[in-house]
Amino acid sequence: MMADPTDAASETQEGNVSRSALADRETNPGSEARGGTPDSQTLLSLRGISKHFGPVTALDGVDLDVPSGRVTALIGDNGAGKSTLIKVIAGIHEADHGEIFWSGERVQIRTPHEATLLGVATVYQDLALCDNLDIVANMFLGLETISHGMLDETPMELKARETLTSLSVTSVRSIRQPVGSLSGGQRQSVAVARAVMGDAKLVIMDEPTAALGVSQTAMVLDLIQRLAAGGIAVIVISHNLNDVFAVADRVAILHLGRLVSSGPASDYDRQSAVEIMTTGALSGRENGAREAAARA
Amino acid sequence: MTTTDNPHLGEVVAPPEIEEETAADQAPLDRDLMALPPDASVNEYITAWFKRVRSGQSGVLPVVGGLIVIIIVFQIERSQFLSALNLVNLLQQSAAFIVLGMAEIFVLLLGEIDLSLGYSGAVGAAVMTILAYPPINLPWEFAILAGLATTATIGFAQGQIISRLRLPPFVVTLAGLLFWEGFLIWVINNQSPSNGGSIRINNTVIYDIVNGNMSVTAGWIVLAVALVLFGVVSVTRDRRRRAGGLVAPPLALTLAKVAFVAVGGIALVAICGINRAVFTGTTVRGIPWVVPIVIAIVVMWTVLLNRTRFGRYIYAIGGNREAARRAGINVHRVRVLAYTLAGLTAAAAIIILDSRTGGANTDTDGGQIVLYGVAAAVIGGTSLLGGRGKMIDALLGGLVIATIYNGMGLLSLSADFQYMITALVLLAAVIVDAVSRRGQSSA
Numbered sequence: 068m069m070a071d072p073t074d075a076a077s078e079t080q081e082g083n084v085s086r087s088a089l090a091d092r093e094t095n096p097g098s099e100a101r102g103g104t105p106d107s108q109t110l111l112s113l114r115g116i117s118k119h120f121g122p123v124t125a126l127d128g129v130d131l132d133v134p135s136g137r138v139t140a141l142i143g144d145n146g147a148g149k150s151t152l153i154k155v156i157a158g159i160h161e162a163d164h165g166e167i168f169w170s171g172e173r174v175q176i177r178t179p180h181e182a183t184l185l186g187v188a189t190v191y192q193d194l195a196l197c198d199n200l201d202i203v204a205n206m207f208l209g210l211e212t213i214s215h216g217m218l219d220e221t222p223m224e225l226k227a228r229e230t231l232t233s234l235s236v237t238s239v240r241s242i243r244q245p246v247g248s249l250s251g252g253q254r255q256s257v258a259v260a261r262a263v264m265g266d267a268k269l270v271i272m273d274e275p276t277a278a279l280g281v282s283q284t285a286m287v288l289d290l291i292q293r294l295a296a297g298g299i300a301v302i303v304i305s306h307n308l309n310d311v312f313a314v315a316d317r318v319a320i321l322h323l324g325r326l327v328s329s330g331p332a333s334d335y336d337r338q339s340a341v342e343i344m345t346t347g348a349l350s351g352r353e354n355g356a357r358e359a360a361a362r363a
Numbered sequence: 364m365t366t367t368d369n370p371h372l373g374e375v376v377a378p379p380e381i382e383e384e385t386a387a388d389q390a391p392l393d394r395d396l397m398a399l400p401p402d403a404s405v406n407e408y409i410t411a412w413f414k415r416v417r418s419g420q421s422g423v424l425p426v427v428g429g430l431i432v433i434i435i436v437f438q439i440e441r442s443q444f445l446s447a448l449n450l451v452n453l454l455q456q457s458a459a460f461i462v463l464g465m466a467e468i469f470v471l472l473l474g475e476i477d478l479s480l481g482y483s484g485a486v487g488a489a490v491m492t493i494l495a496y497p498p499i500n501l502p503w504e505f506a507i508l509a510g511l512a513t514t515a516t517i518g519f520a521q522g523q524i525i526s527r528l529r530l531p532p533f534v535v536t537l538a539g540l541l542f543w544e545g546f547l548i549w550v551i552n553n554q555s556p557s558n559g560g561s562i563r564i565n566n567t568v569i570y571d572i573v574n575g576n577m578s579v580t581a582g583w584i585v586l587a588v589a590l591v592l593f594g595v596v597s598v599t600r601d602r603r604r605r606a607g608g609l610v611a612p613p614l615a616l617t618l619a620k621v622a623f624v625a626v627g628g629i630a631l632v633a634i635c636g637i638n639r640a641v642f643t644g645t646t647v648r649g650i651p652w653v654v655p656i657v658i659a660i661v662v663m664w665t666v667l668l669n670r671t672r673f674g675r676y677i678y679a680i681g682g683n684r685e686a687a688r689r690a691g692i693n694v695h696r697v698r699v700l701a702y703t704l705a706g707l708t709a710a711a712a713i714i715i716l717d718s719r720t721g722g723a724n725t726d727t728d729g730g731q732i733v734l735y736g737v738a739a740a741v742i743g744g745t746s747l748l749g750g751r752g753k754m755i756d757a758l759l760g761g762l763v764i765a766t767i768y769n770g771m772g773l774l775s776l777s778a779d780f781q782y783m784i785t786a787l788v789l790l791a792a793v794i795v796d797a798v799s800r801r802g803q804s805s806a
Contacts, residue, residue, distance in 0.1 A: 195689045197682030199750035200675075208679055209690030217670045221607035243610075 109171075110135045110300040111156065111269055116165035118151055125151040127324040129165070133269065138291055138301045140311040140332065143321035144344050149304050152321065153271050156302070157189040158182035186268035192277060194258040198247030202239065203227045205246050206261045230260045235293055238286070252283030256290055269300040276310050288314045308337050322347035405615050425795045426743055426759040429788070430766065437770035444773055448639035451651060455573050457765030458653045459716040463732060464739030464757025465664055466708035469701045471740055472668075472681045474749020475532040477702065479521065479539025480709035480736060481729025485547050485717075487514030487710030492723040493554050495566040503568040511710045517543065518706020522699035540730055548725045560725035564717060572656065572718040576649030579636040585655060586628045594621045653715055657758070660711065664704075665754045677701055681749030712736070738785070739764055742792040763788060 111133040118126040126148045133139050143149050154160040156167075158179040167174050169185055176182050182189075196205050203220070206227045212219040227242050236256040239249065246257055255275055262270050272291065276284040291314050295301050305311050311318065312332060319329040320343045327347045328335075339349055437444040463480060470477045491510030494501040501509070517539070525535045548560070555562050564570050577585070597620065601611040635650040668674035676697045679687040688694050716732070717723050741747060742763050743756025764785060771781045 195686035197679045197686050199682035211672050
């Protein structure tokens, strides 16, 4: 992996400074001193993202890099700003300050539609599926194939099957069964399949395992890893640190609207992650470093 | 991966979420009964169908079963129940219930209800009657179109109010029920003050919608054309699916389905072909025009619901409105269009009713007949909670209601018993639906 203990130590306060500085020199001399543009593997880069709701500061100068083909876990206590951050990326909220870079280019994401055009797909916690419709109808809801004014089921069904197969979702016996008859993990798979069907490059998953049992959770975590293995950048929000450490390549920790720590998942353990989540910093800094050293 | 070298087994700070495996977790193995291999045989399809029935996804089966039981009971009690005369009479009686049930299904599928359809439909029918009556004497086509357009406009307006102002449909359409009742009385009394609150239909075409018959030959021709069309469409659709590499039922099964419909159609035309004249020396035979009209409306609206974007979106909104909205569906437009089509269809229903009774009346009980429309849809299997139901439900449910109505009449039971029995059937339908649902899906 990309684990590099020394990097982790330096990242604890102001993520990716060294790498960003390097990228800054190479590609974009004019960018802000604080962040700079990302390196080429980074799909999405946030620099100094702030968002206020009236007097409330939901996000305060967040810098985050999301690489392609990796799972980035976004963790934090309630009210830390995780939801606001993904809503900024998904175009539901527009950031008040800060810059967003997509494949190194500065972009604006003002509406969900703009996010979709870039290739951002969001799977919300409630999945937004219609239980009474079958899998194909759900995957193509709002995107139906039409010929002569009528629904053209054949191409839709073929594409749905192809997408599910590519995600190795094979436990579903018929893609014509209503989504209401599926298990929690299968429903999650359908929602993800719907998300990636439109050539998504970044998939954001909000609490994908929150409502699932043990075996279903394993199925979804497996799906998340396959997404990343397919070259898609994945952001996972989760309260469940077991799940986070099971799939995440990188961890980003929010505390009171600030990104207080980020780095390779191997630089964290549950204890340090929880401590940073709850207090915003690691009390015994040498403690974390010692553990990192012990692993290395 | 980083999973192996993470010491997250030691500390339990955030306790791992140990949850019960819900029923849904293990369910799919034995639940997806619709799942069949592409080369499934007829036998496998029949087995799957039986499984589906047993698991509560029985579809139309309880209604059809119930209808057969009711028919047998009435036939035992009154031998003239299954006579050609009475059966045709029953079809004529059921038509308005069926069409009004279809009108209601448009909004029931959204998880909403329209209580005004009885009276708003009656207003449309009254408009038609007045336009076809002297001194205006509009040709029947234009009169009917105007009537349909009137109630469609009412539905459109009420839909706009409900959707734009985010008001509960129950209350808005309840207001509509009262308003259009008043309007109906006003219009009819204003038009013909001396006629005691009714306007006769004096256009023979409109009168013959229910009371006129096709010639027997024409009936056979229409049936043949319809069956050939149905067969060709069914077979080519399967073939196209198979050509695309998708699962399609075996040819034998499709042909069996077509044959089943053919038997029903032939029985219908044959029964209607029997002379059912009450007075000796006269001949009354042939299918009433209203029968093919109702079937055409069922087919048309079924295609609209199953094969168009609009239909798909109605189901989606009824299933999960928020999901539909996030999928980019214009929920407002779909809802308003659903109310508009409900109005259009309700006008057709009351036109049929008025055609049968021979005129537009101020004492048309639009408040009661709209509930019969809802009852027809629900007895047929449409859910009041939205997202589940088909146009064919109204056909079956409307036949059940008309059969009770008709049979009770033959037994000389008065309105009190008719109401109570209809209520019990409605209750039974809802109970059957709820119980079968409980066994079926926890998701």
